[in-house]
Amino acid sequence: MALHLLTPPLPSSAPSSLPRRRSSPSASASLAHPLHLHSRLRLTTAISRPAPGTRRAMSAIRSSLIEPDGGALVDLVAAPDLSAALRAEAEALPRVRLAAVDVEWAHVLAEGWASPLRGFMREHEYLQCIHFNSLRLPDGGGIVNMSLPIVLAIGDADKDRIGAAPDVALAGPDGDLLAILRSVEIYPHNKEERIARTWGTTAPGLPYVDEAITPAGNWLIGGDLEVLQPIKYNDGLDHYRLSPQQLRDEFDKRGADAVFAFQLRNPVHNGHALLMNDTRRRLLEMGFKNPILLLHPLGGFTKADDVPLPVRMEQHSKVLEDGVLDPETTIVSIFPSPMHYAGPTEVQWHAKARINAGANFYIVGRDPAGMGHPTEKRDLYNADHGKKVLSMAPGLEKLNILPFKVAAYDMVAKKMAFFEPSRSKDFLFISGTKMRTFAKTGENPPDGFMCPGGWKVLVDYYNSLQTEGAPAAAPPATV
């Protein structure tokens, strides 16, 4: 995915009285471009501004800027006083050993990022996910978005050992007990169908498939998850891993009246910063008094040539230290999910999880969660499909989607700027691959591409690779 940026077409007018539920594309010719319609409508139908004098009243309900999916945030971590009894119970249960990526998903589930999901998917949830990208709530309560299967695969030996046992214990990669999965349901893991419906291709070489699906077992086990204690990684970054509830509390504490989330898995350059700062400016113009940016790097599995999490976190720190982003109005936190690189399907998950974390605005750019096709010389996804699919996705109606225009390096102004087609020859597009090549070869990118402190972090990282001969891997999760 190239690091092109898009600027949101935010109107400068205040919120209008249009109905809050977004309009939908119709079959008529006049609605042939639903995205333009959506983005305009959604932005003019943002949540109401607090009226003068209502600030205290708003504070009391601040964490309800946006409701978690299903109405209540799921929390599957056992209360501390129950942990010992649960551990004793788990000791006696059939045991399943998790891979590192499974632990990341258990973490995601435990903290409610996937609310209202209460554990690894049973078959009826899995089928709704892969066919409809959504889940029905009980008792006609509507639907919530759920586009990526959050499933746990086991092999024949595990299945035989579990037999008819209703509950199983889950252990981490090192064998330590992690959780109990209750009222389990075991069903076939049709890998080909799962891959085809999630990625829209079955070409070999998809990073998540190679990491977590091909080597996994031929059965899936769903059930209700109870985690014995909070999942920690002891990598020096756990203080960045705020749960959805902790984020909501932090937004309350800061008195946020709008929260806009920025998902990323790459270093922050000045084009990203331009976009985030421009979004804040426009939200202020719309009448919000205290929009807070959730800078939310993904912390789970990423492909081998992505910049590792510890390096990215150091780079993000420098960006705030250097004043490119304002620490007063920015929260940097780690999103614990693994990365699928599944484009339009995955961007829905990225947005849905941020609803649960309390963000009511979500920034989406060119080709979100995209990458090159693993076997053909083209991008895997049409660069526009991510934001189009996101704008129409079931269960995301309450989230304000902020699509944005391409930004690039303006060689005249010597800074990152929103692309102007009328003088296209003045702009330089610097892809992620190009950026990494600069850092690897020690060549400096153009002035103004990234703050010097942040750039140095990348150069040092690539230097260390050449010295050590292998990428620094993040330490595995511990429990």
Next chain:
Amino acid sequence: MALHLLTPPLPSSAPSSLPRRRSSPSASASLAHPLHLHSRLRLTTAISRPAPGTRRAMSAIRSSLIEPDGGALVDLVAAPDLSAALRAEAEALPRVRLAAVDVEWAHVLAEGWASPLRGFMREHEYLQCIHFNSLRLPDGGGIVNMSLPIVLAIGDADKDRIGAAPDVALAGPDGDLLAILRSVEIYPHNKEERIARTWGTTAPGLPYVDEAITPAGNWLIGGDLEVLQPIKYNDGLDHYRLSPQQLRDEFDKRGADAVFAFQLRNPVHNGHALLMNDTRRRLLEMGFKNPILLLHPLGGFTKADDVPLPVRMEQHSKVLEDGVLDPETTIVSIFPSPMHYAGPTEVQWHAKARINAGANFYIVGRDPAGMGHPTEKRDLYNADHGKKVLSMAPGLEKLNILPFKVAAYDMVAKKMAFFEPSRSKDFLFISGTKMRTFAKTGENPPDGFMCPGGWKVLVDYYNSLQTEGAPAAAPPATV
């Protein structure tokens, strides 16, 4: 797909006062088997019985047993007095030549089987279809089911010829003008993604892919369809091709208070008949006075080794002549759609189209629209997924789904009967392949498998193949 049958677990009680909207699966352990729940709930929440004395009042709204998707049945056939002017207009437009299967889809669209769709899909409809199996209605009007892409592919030369023209003319395979497509939108045809998301595999050898996708162009053209005149095939079967409106009128004429649809693309054997008759009996027990069966064979593209439509229609006639099904309470009509063999994805289309035709009960069996995996020795789909997916599909909430149990040949009773696991050795399963092998080799199936008149049609057909050396193809559509 084996010709196993399932009997609906219909309760013998009258409709209860449960809410009409079906309950939905929750994440709790007790709802781990949503299908059982659904089928029971849906059947006990069927539409209200007419109370004594209300028959005349019911008659007036009979065609509203179930509303068409979007509220009004789409009709895209030009009024006769406008046909000549439209034809003159079409003569002057850039022209696209359709394949036979495209004409079948134009037919499907023109008569409103895909209501509220008003033409070949534009990109926003296509994306919702492949990602969500549903379409949003305008102005917050909810969603309708739409699981198969109804799209028209064109090549580079077509695209260049069309240029920026807003409207194009569509011609049949023989070059005759068929329709105008208005306010067109041209977008990329990513065949790999379409195939993966529709079939859950990209393995070579999928019949519809080989027929209609691989040879098709790399662009899709969407727009609003206007058909110059009703599409006819002049194959002696056009009188069987009732439109959704004609079917609704016929149900009204017969005073139906329930309509149950049976989709098939195979000859009717006594197992099918057992199921249909049993469904009728149970609907009567539930309090309906006049349930009508819509025996609705698929009439569009089928794979080469399926029994051709003219033979199937003759066979169906014999089944009614022989009294296996009651002509008084059965309507035999052709469903003009092509067949995708896309299992759980396609069965939704089969059900949704029958809503538009006025059916409020839909029978679903084992592995609907399934077939063998094209390159592996297994069925392409889990045999239970079709009815599970159908029971949870967005936009089908108003349709009563009737899943049914396996039936097979009972060697003791010498007839087709619902399978009893307690005496499984008495039952013989006769797959479609086995049935065709019997007919080809002149071997008789067990007594009671199929009525003699129907069986003779099949034997004669396979004899004619051996004589002629090639299957009899249905004549192409004419306009």
